[in-house]
Amino acid sequence: MARTALITGASRGIGLELAKLLAADGSNLVLVARSAQALEALAEELRGAHGVEVRVETADLADPAAPGELAAALGELEIDVLINNAGFGSTGPFWELPVEGEVGQVQVNVTALTALTRLFLPGMVARKRGRVLNIASTAGFQPGPYMSTYYATKAYVLSFSEGLAHELKGTGVTVTAHCPGATATGFGAVAGNDKNKLFTKMTPASASEVAAHAYAAMNAGKTVSIHGLMNWFGARTVPFTPRAVVLYLTSVLNRP
Numbered sequence: 370m371a372r373t374a375l376i377t378g379a380s381r382g383i384g385l386e387l388a389k390l391l392a393a394d395g396s397n398l399v400l401v402a403r404s405a406q407a408l409e410a411l412a413e414e415l416r417g418a419h420g421v422e423v424r425v426e427t428a429d430l431a432d433p434a435a436p437g438e439l440a441a442a443l444g445e446l447e448i449d450v451l452i453n454n455a456g457f458g459s460t461g462p463f464w465e466l467p468v469e470g471e472v473g474q475v476q477v478n479v480t481a482l483t484a485l486t487r488l489f490l491p492g493m494v495a496r497k498r499g500r501v502l503n504i505a506s507t508a509g510f511q512p513g514p515y516m517s518t519y520y521a522t523k524a525y526v527l528s529f530s531e532g533l534a535h536e537l538k539g540t541g542v543t544v545t546a547h548c549p550g551a552t553a554t555g556f557g558a559v560a561g562n563d564k565n566k567l568f569t570k571m572t573p574a575s576a577s578e579v580a581a582h583a584y585a586a587m588n589a590g591k592t593v594s595i596h597g598l599m600n601w602f603g604a605r606t607v608p609f610t611p612r613a614v615v616l617y618l619t620s621v622l623n624r625p
C-alpha cells in the first residue's frame with residue numbers, strides 16, 4: 370500500500386526536493402506551506418509525473434492554531450511519514466531584530482514541529498510503522514551569535530528528535546533529525562545571511578543533494594544525520610572545542 374507523507378515547507382527548497390523524491394517512490398503527499406500557487410503547481414507536476422495523489426493544505430505555521438487546524442482538515446487520513454521541514458532564520462544583533470520574526474521562528478521551527486509530531490505520532494505508533502523526519506541544521510550543535518534564535522531553535526529540534534527516537538525504540542516508528550549545512554535555497558535571502566561568510570566562504574550544497582541525503586537517512590531510520598564530511602567534522606568536534614572558540618568562530622561566520 371502506498372505511504373502518505375505530509376511535508377511542511379514543500380513550496381520550495383529542500384521540502385520541494387523531498388516531495389519529488391517521495392512522489393517518485395510512489396508516496397501520496399500532503400504539501401503544506403503558505404504559498405498556495407507554488408504548492409498547486411508542484412502538486413500538478415507530481416500527479417502528472419508519478420500518478421500519485423497530492424493534496425495541498427495552505428497554512429501559516431507561525432499561527433499557533435495551524436497544526437490543529439491542519440490535523441482536523443485531514444481527518445481520518447493516515448499519515449505514514451511526517452516531514453517537519455518548514456523553517457526560517459534571521460540575522461543580526463538580537464535586540465534589533467523585529468520581535469515577530471524572533472517569536473515566529475520559535476513558533477514555526479519549534480512549536481509547530483512539536484505540535485505536528487504530537488498530533489500524527491499516535492496513529493503511527495498504533496499502526497506500528499511510520500517515519501518522522503525533522504529538518505534540523507548543523508546550527509543545532511552550538512550557539513550562534515547574530516543568529517541566536519535560529520541556532521537555539523535547531524538545538525531544540527536535535528534534542529527533541531534524539532529523545533523521541535529513544536522513546537520510540539521497538540515501536541516500528543523512527544525519528545530522524547537531519548542536519549544540513551549551508552544549502553543553496555531561499556533560506557539565505559529570508560534569513561539575510563546569504564552575503565555572510567557562511568555562504569560566501571563555503572560552497573553551499575544543492576537542495577536536491579541535501580534532500581536525497583535526508584531521505585536516505587529517514588528510510589534507514591537513522592536518528593541523527595549530518596550532510597557532508599566538513600559539516601560532520603565541524604558539528605562533532607564542538608564538544609571537544611573550548612566554548613569561547615566555538616562562539617568566536619560562529620560569530621565570524623554569522624556576523625552581518
Ligand SMILES: NC(=O)c1ccc[n+]([C@@H]2O[C@H](COP(=O)([O-])OP(=O)(O)OC[C@H]3O[C@@H](n4cnc5c(N)ncnc54)[C@H](OP(=O)(O)O)[C@@H]3O)[C@@H](O)[C@H]2O)c1
Binds near residue numbers: 457554
Ligand atoms: N538552506 C540552508 O542553508 C539550511 C541549512 C540548514 C537547515 N536548513 C533548514 O532546512 C529547512 C528548509 O529550508 P530551505 O533551506 O529549503 O529554505 P526555503 O527555500 O526558504 O524554504 C523554506 C520553506 O518553509 C516554508 N515556511 C516558512 N515559513 C513558513 C510558515 N510560517 N508557515 C508555513 N511554511 C513556512 C516556506 O514556504 P512558504 O514561504 O510558502 O510558506 C518554504 O517552503 C528549514 O527548516 C531550514 O531551517 C536550511
